[in-house]
Amino acid sequence: MGNSTLDIKRLMEPGSVAIVGASANMESISGRPLKLLKRYNYKGKIYPVNPKYKEIDGLACYPDVASLPETPDVVLVGVRAELVPQVIKQSVQRGVPFAVIFSSGFAESDNQQAQDELIDIAKRGGTRILGPNCQGLVNFVSSIPLSFSASLDSDARPKGHVAYVSQSGAFGFASFAMAAERGVGFRYVVTTGNQADLDVIDFGMAFADDPEVRLLVMYMEGIKDGNRFIDLLSKARKRNLPVAVLKVGRSPTAQEAVRSHTAALAGDEAVWRTIFKQYGAIEIEDAQDIVDLGKIFGSPKRPKGRRLGILTTSGGGGIIMADRAYDEGLEVPELPDDAKKKIEEHIPPFGSSRNPVDLTAQVINEPEGFASSVEAVIESPNIDMVTVVVSMITGESGYRVAQDIKNIFHKSPKPFACCWLINREQGGRFLDYLREGGVPLFQSPRRCAWAMSKLYESSRMFEEEDKVEFKRRTGVLKDYPARLTEYEAKQVLAAYGVPITRERLCENLNDALEAADEIGYPVALKVMSPDILHKTDAGVVALNLRSQEEVRNAYGRLMEKASKVTARENIHGVLIQEMVTGGLEFMIGVKRDELFGPIVAVGLGGIYVEVLKDVSLRRAPVSKKEAEKMIEELKGYPLLAGARGQNKKDIGALAEAIEKISILASIEEDLQELDANPVFVFDEGYGIKAIDAMILRRGPQ
Amino acid sequence: MGNSTLDIKRLMEPGSVAIVGASANMESISGRPLKLLKRYNYKGKIYPVNPKYKEIDGLACYPDVASLPETPDVVLVGVRAELVPQVIKQSVQRGVPFAVIFSSGFAESDNQQAQDELIDIAKRGGTRILGPNCQGLVNFVSSIPLSFSASLDSDARPKGHVAYVSQSGAFGFASFAMAAERGVGFRYVVTTGNQADLDVIDFGMAFADDPEVRLLVMYMEGIKDGNRFIDLLSKARKRNLPVAVLKVGRSPTAQEAVRSHTAALAGDEAVWRTIFKQYGAIEIEDAQDIVDLGKIFGSPKRPKGRRLGILTTSGGGGIIMADRAYDEGLEVPELPDDAKKKIEEHIPPFGSSRNPVDLTAQVINEPEGFASSVEAVIESPNIDMVTVVVSMITGESGYRVAQDIKNIFHKSPKPFACCWLINREQGGRFLDYLREGGVPLFQSPRRCAWAMSKLYESSRMFEEEDKVEFKRRTGVLKDYPARLTEYEAKQVLAAYGVPITRERLCENLNDALEAADEIGYPVALKVMSPDILHKTDAGVVALNLRSQEEVRNAYGRLMEKASKVTARENIHGVLIQEMVTGGLEFMIGVKRDELFGPIVAVGLGGIYVEVLKDVSLRRAPVSKKEAEKMIEELKGYPLLAGARGQNKKDIGALAEAIEKISILASIEEDLQELDANPVFVFDEGYGIKAIDAMILRRGPQ
Incomplete structure (x- = not known):
C-alpha cells in the first residue's frame, strides 16, 4: 500500500486469519466468514476459533486465540459483545496486528463505555481495530474476503479500480453489490462500523497510495476531525484521484438518526458543501451515484x-x-x-x-x-x-x-x-x-x-490548488478580553493589514474634542463597552457631528444612555471616527465550525446578506485569488463589477482584505466569531475600509 | 372513451385493420404489425394489403385499399413516402376513419409540402391521420397493437393505469418497454411522430376521459397551440388526473435539434416551467422519471x-x-x-x-x-x-x-x-x-x-384552481399607435383601474405652467414622443421642478433636445407629472409568448430584476390571490413584508394591480409588451402608483 501513515498491508493481505466464534453452520452469520474465505480460494492459513469444536469443515479449530499455533495477521471477531474484550486481550498478548470486530453491542447500543474499554486494551497492546459493529472488508486484488456479507456469496469477482470505504456495513455492501452487478469493478471494499479505532479516513489515506485506484468512494455519517478529511482530499488531489463522498445526515431528522446510529458529529450542511467544493470532493447522494461514478471512472x-x-x-x-x-x-x-x-x-x-x-x-x-x-x-x-x-x-x-x-x-x-x-x-x-x-x-x-x-x-x-502563504505565526487575540469592543476588533483587523477607519479611543470629553479636530469634521462618536454589542440599538452612536459643539452634546447624551445599560467601569470611553461615504457596503465574517475550524463568509451588505442570503463561504485560509472567486460567485457581483452605470469597485483590495481576514482566522486559535460589517468598497483604485467590526473569543462570554 | 372532442374509439379499438405494405417476412418492419396483431390475439378482421401477395400467413391479401371487402376502422401504412398519398386517397374514398402512417419522408425529411398535401387529402375526406413517421400505438385494455415496435414482440402484457403519449416513437416505445419491465402497468401507449393531424394533446384529451387512467405521461418536442395544452391540464385537474410531461428542447443545442427533427416550436424554457407550475403538470426529464412515476401512481x-x-x-x-x-x-x-x-x-x-x-x-x-x-x-x-x-x-x-x-x-x-x-x-x-x-x-x-x-x-x-373573473370584453389598445408614449401607456393602465401618477399632457408652455400649478409643485416634466422610448437616456426628463420658472426653463431645454432626435410633428407635447417619493420600487411586465400568449413578470425594481434576476412569472390572467403568491415567491419578498425595521408595504394593492394588468393582457389581443416600471409600493393602506410605463403593440413597430 506504499508510504501512508498507517500500514494496512497485513490487514488487507493477511498471511493468516483467525475466525473467533466460527460456526460449523456455514450459512449462519458466524459461519459465513469461513465459507467466503474458502469460496474466494484464500491462500493463507485459516484458524477457526471456537471451544465447542475440534474441527470445522476440515480445519483444526482452537479453543481461543491464546492456543493458536502462530500469531495470525488478522483476528475476525463475531462473538457476543461481552466476550470481545477477552478475545482482544489475547490478541494483544499474541501481538496480533489487526482485529476486525463484527460484534455489535457497543457505542451504537449506547454502550460507549464498553467500547472505550475495548479500545483501551487494544491501543495499549498495539492491535488495531476495525469496527466494532462493522461488516469487515474485501480485497479484490488478492481475492480476500474478511466479512460475513451475503453480497460476497457469489462467483462474481468484480475486480476493478474503485476503492470504497463505508461507515455503514449494510449500506456499504448493498451498494457495492448493486454496483458490481451493473459493471463496476472494485479493488477494495471496507466497512468501518463504529470506527472505534480505524476510520474511513485511515483507509482513504491508505488507498490514495495505490496508483491502481481510480476512484475513492466514501460513505460517512460523521467524522471527529475535519482536518484529517481535508488532508485526505489534498493527498488525493496531488495524485489526481477523484474522491466521491456520500455524507449523510443532511436533514434535521437524519442528523438525529445519525446521532442515534453512531456517535459522530453530523456537521453543518452548508459547511460540508463548502469543504467539498473548496477541496475538490464529488458530493454524492445515493447508491445510484456510486454505481454511475464507478462505471465512468473505471x-x-x-x-x-x-x-x-x-x-x-x-x-x-x-x-x-x-x-x-x-x-x-x-x-x-x-x-x-x-x-x-x-x-x-x-x-x-x-x-x-x-x-x-x-x-x-x-x-x-x-x-x-x-x-x-x-x-x-x-x-x-x-x-x-x-x-x-x-x-x-x-x-x-x-x-x-x-x-x-x-x-x-x-x-x-x-x-x-x-x-x-x-x-x-x-x-x-x-x-x-x-x-x-x-x-x-x-x-x-x-x-x-x-x-x-x-x-x-x-x-x-486538479488543475490548481489554492495556496496561501503567511509569515506571522502567533496571534494577538490572546491579549484581548472575551468580547472585543469595535475599537479593539478593528485594532486586531489593522494588525493583519486590513484597512480601517481613522479613529481614536477617547477617555473623556477633552480627548474627544481633540480627536475630532485632528480627524476632521464630520465625525462619528460611539460609546465603547464590551457590554454593548448592538450600539445602534442601544442608541450610543452619533453620526455626522459637524462641530465641537455637536461632539460635546453627543458625548453627554450618549454617555448618559450608556450608563443606563452598563456600569461606568465597563465603559472604555468613546470612539471618535471619521465619517466615510460613497462606498458599497460589504461584509466579511468568520465563524468557527466545530469540525472544520474557521469558515469565512462574504456578501454584499444589508439586504443581500440578510434578506437574500447571498453569501459565499470558504474554509480559512483563502488566497486573494480564491477570494476573488468568492466575490464572483455572489449573485450581487454585478454591483461590484459596475452594473447599472456604476463605477467598477475595488475588487482587488476587497479580495486582499478577505485573504487577510482569513489568515487572521487561521492564526488566531481563540477566534470564535468575527464580523467586519460594513466594509466599504470604493471605486477601483480607491481600496476598501472596515467601518465597524465585532470579534468574540472562544470560551465563556 | 366518453365525451371528448375527438372520438378515438375506432382507432383504439378497431373492429378491422388493413395493413398496407404488409410483408410476408414477419421479422421485417413491414411484417411486424401483422405478427404483433396475431401475437396479441387480435379479435377483429385483419386485411393485409400488398399487390405482391395473394395471401400472407393464412390471410387473404389485397392489392389496394379500394379492393378491400369492407371498410376497415384503421389503415396502417408502411409503404414508401411517394406511395402514401394514393393509399390515403383510397382510404378517404372508402370512408376509413383512421390511418396510422409509419412511413417517413415527410416534414422530418424537409418535405413539408408532401406532408401538407397528404393532410389536405385526408382532411377533405374526413380520414384522421396518426403520423406520418410514427410507430403507432398499443391498447393494453383490449390487447390491440397497431405498431411495428420490437418492444411489443413479447408475451408480457403490462396492463395497468398509465396512459402514455409520445411524439417520439423510438423513445416512446423504448421508455415504455423499460417501464413495463420494471413493474409499470399501461392502458395505452401512442406515438404521434410528425403530428401532421392528430397530436399528443388530442390523445391526452381523450385519455383524460377514461376514469381508469391514473397517470397521463406525455413526451413533447414542441406544440403548435399552447392554449390546447392548458385546456388539457385544466381538464385533467378537474378529475384529479396527474399529468407528467417530458418537454424536450430545453438547451439551445436541443432546440436546434428539435427544429431539425420536427417542425414544432420548442418554446422558452422559463415559460414552460411557469405553465407546468401554474396549471399543475409534473415536469419530468428522463425515461427514469416515467418508470418511477408509473410505479407510484399505478x-x-x-x-x-x-x-x-x-x-x-x-x-x-x-x-x-x-x-x-x-x-x-x-x-x-x-x-x-x-x-x-x-x-x-x-x-x-x-x-x-x-x-x-x-x-x-x-x-x-x-x-x-x-x-x-x-x-x-x-x-x-x-x-x-x-x-x-x-x-x-x-x-x-x-x-x-x-x-x-x-x-x-x-x-x-x-x-x-x-x-x-x-x-x-x-x-x-x-x-x-x-x-x-x-x-x-x-x-x-x-x-x-x-x-x-x-x-x-x-x-x-388539485386543491384549488385559480379563477379570474372580468367583465370587460373588448380592448382599448386598438385605438393607439404601435408604440405608445408613457402618457398613452398609463392611460391604458388607468382604463383597467391601475393607479397612476397625477399628470397632464400639455401641448405648449402655457398648458404646462397651468398644469404644474394645478398638480402642485414639485413636478416632473417629460417630453412625450413615440420615437423616444428611453427618455432618461435621451435627456428629455426633468425632475423636481419647484416653480413656474423651473418649469419654463426645463420646457425650453428639453424641447430643444427632443427636436434633435425626432421631428417636431412626432412630439406629442410634454407630460407634467406629480413627483412621488417614499415608495418601494416594483415592476410589473407582460410579454407575449408565441405559444402561450401573455406572460406576466413581476419583481422588485432596479437591481432585483436587473442584477439578481429575481422575477416571478405567470401566464395571464392571474387572480389577486395568485398574484400574492407571485409576490411571496420573490427572494426580495421580505422587503415588502417589512424586513430590516421597515414598514410593511401594501401587498394587497400591489396584487390587485398585478391582477388588473394580467386582465389587461388577456383582453388586449394586440398587446406585445408592457412594462410598468417603476411601480411605487407604499406602506400598507397607502396603495401603489405606476410612475412610468411602456406599451408596444403587435406588428411592425
Whole structure:
C-alpha cells in the first residue's frame, strides 16, 4: 500500500486469519466468514476459533486465540459483545496486528463505555481495530474476503479500480453489490462500523497510495476531525484521484438518526458543501451515484474540457441527452465541417449531422455507417468526450451495434459512454455484452450526463490548488478580553493589514474634542463597552457631528444612555471616527465550525446578506485569488463589477482584505466569531475600509 | 372513451385493420404489425394489403385499399413516402376513419409540402391521420397493437393505469418497454411522430376521459397551440388526473435539434416551467422519471400531506432516505408515543424507534416484528405515506420480508413504497415477487423520495384552481399607435383601474405652467414622443421642478433636445407629472409568448430584476390571490413584508394591480409588451402608483 501513515498491508493481505466464534453452520452469520474465505480460494492459513469444536469443515479449530499455533495477521471477531474484550486481550498478548470486530453491542447500543474499554486494551497492546459493529472488508486484488456479507456469496469477482470505504456495513455492501452487478469493478471494499479505532479516513489515506485506484468512494455519517478529511482530499488531489463522498445526515431528522446510529458529529450542511467544493470532493447522494461514478471512472480516460459529442439512433434520445448535458453544465458544440461531411455519407435525409447527431434507426441497415460516424465525432478536435444513445435496436442489428460500441470504446482516446434505452427481454444480451466488455453503460440519459459532468469537473478540480502563504505565526487575540469592543476588533483587523477607519479611543470629553479636530469634521462618536454589542440599538452612536459643539452634546447624551445599560467601569470611553461615504457596503465574517475550524463568509451588505442570503463561504485560509472567486460567485457581483452605470469597485483590495481576514482566522486559535460589517468598497483604485467590526473569543462570554 | 372532442374509439379499438405494405417476412418492419396483431390475439378482421401477395400467413391479401371487402376502422401504412398519398386517397374514398402512417419522408425529411398535401387529402375526406413517421400505438385494455415496435414482440402484457403519449416513437416505445419491465402497468401507449393531424394533446384529451387512467405521461418536442395544452391540464385537474410531461428542447443545442427533427416550436424554457407550475403538470426529464412515476401512481392511494414514515433494516439506508425526502420537500416527523412503544417491543437496543425507524437486520429473526412495526407507522395519524428501506436481507428471511411487504402494501390505506438495496443475484427473486405483486419498488432512496414527493405535490395541485373573473370584453389598445408614449401607456393602465401618477399632457408652455400649478409643485416634466422610448437616456426628463420658472426653463431645454432626435410633428407635447417619493420600487411586465400568449413578470425594481434576476412569472390572467403568491415567491419578498425595521408595504394593492394588468393582457389581443416600471409600493393602506410605463403593440413597430 506504499508510504501512508498507517500500514494496512497485513490487514488487507493477511498471511493468516483467525475466525473467533466460527460456526460449523456455514450459512449462519458466524459461519459465513469461513465459507467466503474458502469460496474466494484464500491462500493463507485459516484458524477457526471456537471451544465447542475440534474441527470445522476440515480445519483444526482452537479453543481461543491464546492456543493458536502462530500469531495470525488478522483476528475476525463475531462473538457476543461481552466476550470481545477477552478475545482482544489475547490478541494483544499474541501481538496480533489487526482485529476486525463484527460484534455489535457497543457505542451504537449506547454502550460507549464498553467500547472505550475495548479500545483501551487494544491501543495499549498495539492491535488495531476495525469496527466494532462493522461488516469487515474485501480485497479484490488478492481475492480476500474478511466479512460475513451475503453480497460476497457469489462467483462474481468484480475486480476493478474503485476503492470504497463505508461507515455503514449494510449500506456499504448493498451498494457495492448493486454496483458490481451493473459493471463496476472494485479493488477494495471496507466497512468501518463504529470506527472505534480505524476510520474511513485511515483507509482513504491508505488507498490514495495505490496508483491502481481510480476512484475513492466514501460513505460517512460523521467524522471527529475535519482536518484529517481535508488532508485526505489534498493527498488525493496531488495524485489526481477523484474522491466521491456520500455524507449523510443532511436533514434535521437524519442528523438525529445519525446521532442515534453512531456517535459522530453530523456537521453543518452548508459547511460540508463548502469543504467539498473548496477541496475538490464529488458530493454524492445515493447508491445510484456510486454505481454511475464507478462505471465512468473505471476507465482511465479523462476529458480535457466539457464539450460532449452525442450520437443517437433516435432523435428523441439525442435531444434528451443534449438537454441533460446542458443541465449538468456540459457543452454540446457544433461539429467541424469535415466530421459532418463524413457523417452525412451514412445517414438518410431525415437524420442530422448536427450535434446531437441523429443517425436514425436506418444505421442498422448500414454496418459501416455507425462506427465511422462515431469515430468522426471522437476525432473532432472540439469534442472532449462522446456518448452514444441507442434506443430499441434489437436482433442481429443490435448485436452488431453492441460490437461496434465495444470496439469504439476500447479504441477511443477520449472518454466514451453508451446509453441504451431498452428492456432486458429485448436487449439484455447487448447490455450484458457491453457491461462485460467494460463499456460504461447507462439506461438513463440524465444519469449518463451527470456522470460525464463529474468526470469533467473532477479533472478540472486538479488543475490548481489554492495556496496561501503567511509569515506571522502567533496571534494577538490572546491579549484581548472575551468580547472585543469595535475599537479593539478593528485594532486586531489593522494588525493583519486590513484597512480601517481613522479613529481614536477617547477617555473623556477633552480627548474627544481633540480627536475630532485632528480627524476632521464630520465625525462619528460611539460609546465603547464590551457590554454593548448592538450600539445602534442601544442608541450610543452619533453620526455626522459637524462641530465641537455637536461632539460635546453627543458625548453627554450618549454617555448618559450608556450608563443606563452598563456600569461606568465597563465603559472604555468613546470612539471618535471619521465619517466615510460613497462606498458599497460589504461584509466579511468568520465563524468557527466545530469540525472544520474557521469558515469565512462574504456578501454584499444589508439586504443581500440578510434578506437574500447571498453569501459565499470558504474554509480559512483563502488566497486573494480564491477570494476573488468568492466575490464572483455572489449573485450581487454585478454591483461590484459596475452594473447599472456604476463605477467598477475595488475588487482587488476587497479580495486582499478577505485573504487577510482569513489568515487572521487561521492564526488566531481563540477566534470564535468575527464580523467586519460594513466594509466599504470604493471605486477601483480607491481600496476598501472596515467601518465597524465585532470579534468574540472562544470560551465563556 | 366518453365525451371528448375527438372520438378515438375506432382507432383504439378497431373492429378491422388493413395493413398496407404488409410483408410476408414477419421479422421485417413491414411484417411486424401483422405478427404483433396475431401475437396479441387480435379479435377483429385483419386485411393485409400488398399487390405482391395473394395471401400472407393464412390471410387473404389485397392489392389496394379500394379492393378491400369492407371498410376497415384503421389503415396502417408502411409503404414508401411517394406511395402514401394514393393509399390515403383510397382510404378517404372508402370512408376509413383512421390511418396510422409509419412511413417517413415527410416534414422530418424537409418535405413539408408532401406532408401538407397528404393532410389536405385526408382532411377533405374526413380520414384522421396518426403520423406520418410514427410507430403507432398499443391498447393494453383490449390487447390491440397497431405498431411495428420490437418492444411489443413479447408475451408480457403490462396492463395497468398509465396512459402514455409520445411524439417520439423510438423513445416512446423504448421508455415504455423499460417501464413495463420494471413493474409499470399501461392502458395505452401512442406515438404521434410528425403530428401532421392528430397530436399528443388530442390523445391526452381523450385519455383524460377514461376514469381508469391514473397517470397521463406525455413526451413533447414542441406544440403548435399552447392554449390546447392548458385546456388539457385544466381538464385533467378537474378529475384529479396527474399529468407528467417530458418537454424536450430545453438547451439551445436541443432546440436546434428539435427544429431539425420536427417542425414544432420548442418554446422558452422559463415559460414552460411557469405553465407546468401554474396549471399543475409534473415536469419530468428522463425515461427514469416515467418508470418511477408509473410505479407510484399505478396505485390509486394518494397522500393527505407530505409527512413520510420511514422504516429500515439498515441505519444507513434509513438516513439516506430521510435526507433525500428532506431534499424533495417531504417531512419526516416524530412518531406518536404509542407507535414508538409498539416498535420498541420488537427491536434490539441498537435499533431506533424514531422516524426513520431502524429495525436493524435483527428483524429477520423475529417474524412478527417487521409487519407490526410497519403497521404501527402506517397507523400513526401524523404520517401520510410510508417507505420501507431494506438492504442485503437474503435467503428465507428475505422471502419472508418480501411477503410481509406485499401484504402490508395491499392492506395499507396510505401510499406505500419499498426501496430494496440489493443485487439481482442475491435478491432478484424478492424483487420480482414484489414487482409482480404490484408493490412500487425502488432501488434508490433518492428516486423513491422523488416519486413520493410528486405523489404529494400532484395531490396538492388539485386543491384549488385559480379563477379570474372580468367583465370587460373588448380592448382599448386598438385605438393607439404601435408604440405608445408613457402618457398613452398609463392611460391604458388607468382604463383597467391601475393607479397612476397625477399628470397632464400639455401641448405648449402655457398648458404646462397651468398644469404644474394645478398638480402642485414639485413636478416632473417629460417630453412625450413615440420615437423616444428611453427618455432618461435621451435627456428629455426633468425632475423636481419647484416653480413656474423651473418649469419654463426645463420646457425650453428639453424641447430643444427632443427636436434633435425626432421631428417636431412626432412630439406629442410634454407630460407634467406629480413627483412621488417614499415608495418601494416594483415592476410589473407582460410579454407575449408565441405559444402561450401573455406572460406576466413581476419583481422588485432596479437591481432585483436587473442584477439578481429575481422575477416571478405567470401566464395571464392571474387572480389577486395568485398574484400574492407571485409576490411571496420573490427572494426580495421580505422587503415588502417589512424586513430590516421597515414598514410593511401594501401587498394587497400591489396584487390587485398585478391582477388588473394580467386582465389587461388577456383582453388586449394586440398587446406585445408592457412594462410598468417603476411601480411605487407604499406602506400598507397607502396603495401603489405606476410612475412610468411602456406599451408596444403587435406588428411592425
